[in-house]
Amino acid sequence: MEHGLMAEQNMADKIREYISKEKERLHALERLADSFDEHSRLGLKNPNAYLGNPINAFLFVKKFTIDWEKYVEESIKHKPTQVTTEFNTELDRLRKKLPDEEDLTGSVQAILRLQDMYDIPAKEIAEGSIGGLNTGELSADACFELGRIAYEDGDYYHGFHWMAMAKERLEKERNKTTEMSDILDYMAWTAHELENDKLALELTEELIKLVPDHLRAQNNRLDFIERVKKASNDTSRVKRDLTNTTHYVPKPTPEYNGTPELRSYKRLCKGLDVKPREKMSSIVCRYRHNNNPRLLLSPIKEEEVYRDANMVLFHDIASDKEMKIIKSLATPKLFRATVHDPATGKLVHAKYRITKTAWLEDRDHFVVRRVQNRIKAVTGLDLDSADSLQVANYGIGGHYDPHYDFSTRDDQDTSELEKRDGNRIATFLLYDSTEPWNRSFWYNLRRSGKGIMETRHAACPVLVGTKWVSNKWIRTRGQEFRRPCGLTEDE
Numbered sequence: 001m002e003h004g005l006m007a008e009q010n011m012a013d014k015i016r017e018y019i020s021k022e023k024e025r026l027h028a029l030e031r032l033a034d035s036f037d038e039h040s041r042l043g044l045k046n047p048n049a050y051l052g053n054p055i056n057a058f059l060f061v062k063k064f065t066i067d068w069e070k071y072v073e074e075s076i077k078h079k080p081t082q083v084t085t086e087f088n089t090e091l092d093r094l095r096k097k098l099p100d101e102e103d104l105t106g107s108v109q110a111i112l113r114l115q116d117m118y119d120i121p122a123k124e125i126a127e128g129s130i131g132g133l134n135t136g137e138l139s140a141d142a143c144f145e146l147g148r149i150a151y152e153d154g155d156y157y158h159g160f161h162w163m164a165m166a167k168e169r170l171e172k173e174r175n176k177t178t179e180m181s182d183i184l185d186y187m188a189w190t191a192h193e194l195e196n197d198k199l200a201l202e203l204t205e206e207l208i209k210l211v212p213d214h215l216r217a218q219n220n221r222l223d224f225i226e227r228v229k230k231a232s233n234d235t236s237r238v239k240r241d242l243t244n245t246t247h248y249v250p251k252p253t254p255e256y257n258g259t260p261e262l263r264s265y266k267r268l269c270k271g272l273d274v275k276p277r278e279k280m281s282s283i284v285c286r287y288r289h290n291n292n293p294r295l296l297l298s299p300i301k302e303e304e305v306y307r308d309a310n311m312v313l314f315h316d317i318a319s320d321k322e323m324k325i326i327k328s329l330a331t332p333k334l335f336r337a338t339v340h341d342p343a344t345g346k347l348v349h350a351k352y353r354i355t356k357t358a359w360l361e362d363r364d365h366f367v368v369r370r371v372q373n374r375i376k377a378v379t380g381l382d383l384d385s386a387d388s389l390q391v392a393n394y395g396i397g398g399h400y401d402p403h404y405d406f407s408t409r410d411d412q413d414t415s416e417l418e419k420r421d422g423n424r425i426a427t428f429l430l431y432d433s434t435e436p437w438n439r440s441f442w443y444n445l446r447r448s449g450k451g452i453m454e455t456r457h458a459a460c461p462v463l464v465g466t467k468w469v470s471n472k473w474i475r476t477r478g479q480e481f482r483r484p485c486g487l488t489e490d491e
């Protein structure tokens with residue numbers, strides 16, 4: 001998006017440049033018109049006499065043959081055409097750097113996800129605030145577009161409420177930004193999709209009042225009347241009240257509707273149910289050197305957060321300055337993250353993981369080498385088989401739903417890489433933040449290679465600003481002697 005803002009600025013410069021060239025061309029055209037005027041007026045005073053003069057006749061003919069070719073076609077017609085083409089090409093080039101349809105859908109989905117996760121009513125956002133951040137009021141048109149995209153995504157619940165917001169705002173708008181008939185059309189249809197045909201009928205009637213010859217609305221009206229009649233005989237159906245937008249609380253997305261995992265994910269993201277850190281006296285902090293010469297000289301501080309938990313924090317793995325360098329190395333390489341589609345094995349974009357990622361190699365910068373060497377030293381694990389250092393950047397609404405870092409696929413689906421380097425035995429996560437979790441490490445697999453189910457974790461949707469993390473996924477190959485198998489599967 002930041003690139004987009006820069007492209008927008010470049011576009012303003014290009015447009016200004018084009019305007020000044022166009023002005024030049026228009027001045028030349030003006031001068032040409034003046035000279036045509038002057039000449040024809042002179043000639044028309046006495047055309048026969050004027051053109052009877054062979055020089056006048058010659059110059060007149062010349063003007064529209066030789067000169068026309070030379071000056072008009074080239075300097076006024078051709079050149080400006082070239083300017084226009086160049087301008088159009090330039091605009092097309094810059095356009096590619098500016099947000100597109102996919103970004104539009106993405107930004108809307110981000111807003112809807114934040115509503116879901118943090119229970120933010122549409123009204124609050126429409127009136128200009130998200131999670132306490134002042135975002136400015138939304139026009140009826142912006143609400144309408146949010147509703148339309150939610151609707152096209154099959155999300156009728158959000159679709160309805162955003163359309164309702166559009167209606168409410170349009171009624172108050174002095175300079176109308178959208179059409180009431182479009183809003184009513186969508187509202188009626190989403191109400192119907194949400195099985196509230198009574199409301200669908202009311203809205204359709206409102207639409208017909210506004211546009212009496214709306215054919216589809218007239219047909220829908222008849223259909224809704226039938227449905228309402230049928231439904232009133234069937235009292236078992238519970239009607240949802242969709243009319244009260246003021247107290248509207250969005251419901252979770254269907255794929256998660258009501259799972260205990262979603263409930264605890266939501267509560268954790270809202271800062272509820274977070275297990276308080278154990279008392280300092282009961283947890284262990286130590287200096288770790290692993291007999292590694294590097295660490296004997298400057299041992300790294302290791303801290304447990306909970307007793308018996310499979311997770312520790314390491315201090316001083318990467319300084320803020322080093323993280324800054326890592327971020328700047330990653331920035332030009334960031335691309336929307338992909339995941340393996342279990343059905344096809346192909347890399348695809350997934351709704352459950354919205355972030356941009358980049359991979360950094362040892363050869364990219366000495367800081368990348370230095371940080372990875374520290375990880376290697378403190379974990380005592382071999383990094384030759386590890387994944388490159390991943391850097392992830394989450395924008396607003398960016399998130400990663402609950403997941404394991406290790407692969408849960410069975411043998412026949414195992415990727416080539418996994419066959420060679422093994423599953424992800426451990427995760428080292430570097431956070432660009434001041435919270436205590438800033439550099440954490442945990443094992444994903446037991447010594448036997450069995451996955452540790454308690455490692456399920458997630459990245460909450462970013463409410464404000466951006467978030468950076470970097471992770472090193474360590475694989476099993478090469479750890480045989482560093483972390484040998486125990487005697488039981490669960491060791």
Ligand SMILES: O=C(O)CCC(=O)C(=O)O
Pocket residue numbers: 392400405457458459460469471
């Ligand atoms: O971004 C985070 O907080 C966690 C990232 C994560 O779990 C992952 O990339 O596997």
Ligand SMILES: [Fe+2]
Pocket residue numbers: 403404405457
């Ligand atoms: Fe993860």
